[in-house]
Amino acid sequence: xxYRQEPNRREFLKTCAAGAMFAGGIDKLAGFFSAQEKSRVVxxxxxxxxxxxxxxxxxxxxxxxxxxxxxxxxxxxxxxAWKKVVRPGEVIGLKVNGLAGRGNSxxxxxxxxxxxxxxxxxxPPKDIVVWDRLNGDLESAGFRIATRQDRIRFxxxxxxxxxxxxxxxxxxxxxVAKTLTRVCDAVINLPVLKDHGxxxxxxxxxxxxxxxxxxxxxxxxxxxxxxxxxxxLPPIRQKVRLHxxxxxxxxxxxxxxxxPQWCWPFNGLLLSRDPVALDYTGWQTLEQKRAEKGMKSLKxxxxxxxxxxxxxxxxxxxxxxDPKLIERVEV
Numbered sequence: 001x002x003y004r005q006e007p008n009r010r011e012f013l014k015t016c017a018a019g020a021m022f023a024g025g026i027d028k029l030a031g032f033f034s035a036q037e038k039s040r041v042v043x044x045x046x047x048x049x050x051x052x053x054x055x056x057x058x059x060x061x062x063x064x065x066x067x068x069x070x071x072x073x074x075x076x077x078x079x080x081a082w083k084k085v086v087r088p089g090e091v092i093g094l095k096v097n098g099l100a101g102r103g104n105s106x107x108x109x110x111x112x113x114x115x116x117x118x119x120x121x122x123x124p125p126k127d128i129v130v131w132d133r134l135n136g137d138l139e140s141a142g143f144r145i146a147t148r149q150d151r152i153r154f155x156x157x158x159x160x161x162x163x164x165x166x167x168x169x170x171x172x173x174x175x176v177a178k179t180l181t182r183v184c185d186a187v188i189n190l191p192v193l194k195d196h197g198x199x200x201x202x203x204x205x206x207x208x209x210x211x212x213x214x215x216x217x218x219x220x221x222x223x224x225x226x227x228x229x230x231x232x233l234p235p236i237r238q239k240v241r242l243h244x245x246x247x248x249x250x251x252x253x254x255x256x257x258x259x260p261q262w263c264w265p266f267n268g269l270l271l272s273r274d275p276v277a278l279d280y281t282g283w284q285t286l287e288q289k290r291a292e293k294g295m296k297s298l299k300x301x302x303x304x305x306x307x308x309x310x311x312x313x314x315x316x317x318x319x320x321x322d323p324k325l326i327e328r329v330e331v
Contacts, residue, residue: 039274039320040327041281044068049248049267056248062113065244067331068271069117079120085242086186088122093184093239094130097192097207097246098141103258105141106190106246110269114188114244115152125152131179133210134158155179162213170229170315174212181235189243193270193282194251195262199223200298200305202256203282204243204275205318208236222303228311231275231318243278245270252289264289276311276319277326283308 044064051057069081086092094114096106115128126149132138135145135156143154160183162175180187191207198219199206205227209215212233218226231237247270253262266285272278283305287297298304311318320326 038325038327039277040072040272040329041277042068042072042271042329042331043268044331045268047267050265056107056109058109058113061109064269065113068269071329071331072271078117082117082121086118086121086123090185091127091129091183092118092123093180093187094128094190095187095207095210096130096132096190097210098132098137099256100258101140102142103260104192104194104249104251104263106192107248108142110246126150129153129179129183131155167233167235169232171225172218172229174214174230174233176233176235177211180211180239184239186241187239189240191245193245193247193266193285195253195255195286197255198303199227200303201279201283201286203245203279205231205279205307205311211236222306224307225310227307228316228318231311232316243272243275245278245282252286253295274319276308276321279308280321281326281328
């Protein structure tokens with residue numbers, strides 16, 4: 001199977017139209033945004049998320065997720081919001097980030113409460129797949145590998161491998177994970193809010209490096225334009241419906257590996273349908289923390305994440321990085 005998309009305006013619009021039809025009215029294609037449309041980024045926080053200890057409280061986490069979903073989709077109930085994202089009969093992928101182990105990866109408890117809400121929205125356990133780059137990454141983050149098809153599956157790309165032919169766009173040519181191309185009908189992106197020693201930050205856009213076979217090739221020039229181009233690959237562009245960034249613990253320096261000396265309990269989640277707006281908001285959050293700690297900005301260090309602006313440009317149109325077009329909602 002070959003997915004090939006070159007940066008041609010006419011073909012780009014055709015792809016977007018096809019993707020919108022594929023969504024079947026559940027939610028419009030997350031990878032296409034009008035230049036006049038405001039993008040909502042919901043920031044949910046709970047000072048009591050950890051109580052008096054260090055572990056997350058599942059009840060507080062679920063309530064925080066519910067508030068965020070209702071605010072993002074302007075819904076009266078969490079179930080109403082989730083039904084705008086998924087529909088029964090679809091296989092829903094949860095793309096986590098397990099690179100930093102238990103210290104600062106997508107939290108297992110967050111995945112648990114999302115799966116609970118998906119089930120209530122009509123998605124049975126057998127139609128949920130939690131996946132990442134490697135089985136080892138999942139296990140180091142606290143997930144247990146499970147591939148039986150009668151329950152929630154947890155598996156790395158090494159379980160099914162990658163497509164043999166390249167998906168291409170602009171500067172990138174990559175084989176995409178079969179979990180994405182052949183198993184998942186729709187995907188919810190679950191990145192972590194943290195610094196990246198090469199690309200500046202790693203949030204929603206860069207999390208898709210875990211869906212391709214050759215991410216090592218795309219870190220030159222602070223990942224610009226490679227990260228934006230990876231997000232243009234049709235299997236990614238057409239299937240991602242929502243981004244829920246785990247900011248329960250955030251990291252402002254030393255990433256992507258876990259460096260506890262540069263982490264802090266942000267105790268929050270960042271939600272958006274627009275990965276560019278979410279990344280811009282996350283970047284500014286990390287810069288604010290760096291300033292509080294008396295550290296140089298990423299621009300001063302030569303690693304400002306310029307790929308965020310590239311993802312927003314006329315050629316990519318993956319979202320907006322214009323703060324005037326980003327609606328921040330804090331709940």
